[in-house]
Amino acid sequence: MSSRPTLRFADHGALARGTFAVVVLVSLAVLFTPASGVPSAPPGVDKVVHGLLFAGLAVSGRWAGVGRWVLAVLLVLYAAASELLQSLAVLNRSTSVADLAADVAGVAVGLLAWEALARHRAARPT
Numbered sequence: 001m002s003s004r005p006t007l008r009f010a011d012h013g014a015l016a017r018g019t020f021a022v023v024v025l026v027s028l029a030v031l032f033t034p035a036s037g038v039p040s041a042p043p044g045v046d047k048v049v050h051g052l053l054f055a056g057l058a059v060s061g062r063w064a065g066v067g068r069w070v071l072a073v074l075l076v077l078y079a080a081a082s083e084l085l086q087s088l089a090v091l092n093r094s095t096s097v098a099d100l101a102a103d104v105a106g107v108a109v110g111l112l113a114w115e116a117l118a119r120h121r122a123a124r125p126t
Helices: 009-030 043-063 066-087 098-122
Strands: none
Touching: 009 043, 009 066, 043 066, 043 098, 066 098
16 A cells, blocks of 8 residues: 555546546647637746646646646647647648656646645645
């Protein structure tokens, strides 16, 4: 038995899974909107959006009960695939290593935030 604090899948049930599903759907809309539908923004804002989006995926995925390492690997693969798919002619967007780095940083921040929350929750008296 591990002494590491965890929040389990059953702790939050349908609300957690539903939240994760909504965040996944939002990510699909944000990442795969054709270039013509992407609003203009100051330089760097897209990196913030990428980071926040993937942090949200990481936190909501952990809340839904997806294991830390499984989620990390799946989200990094999703980030890489999304960057490659954005270069398709139909989307008319560009592949960016900086976007991928922002995605991976977001995953790390989200997973670390979840661990901090789990530790805080475990330390609270019941």
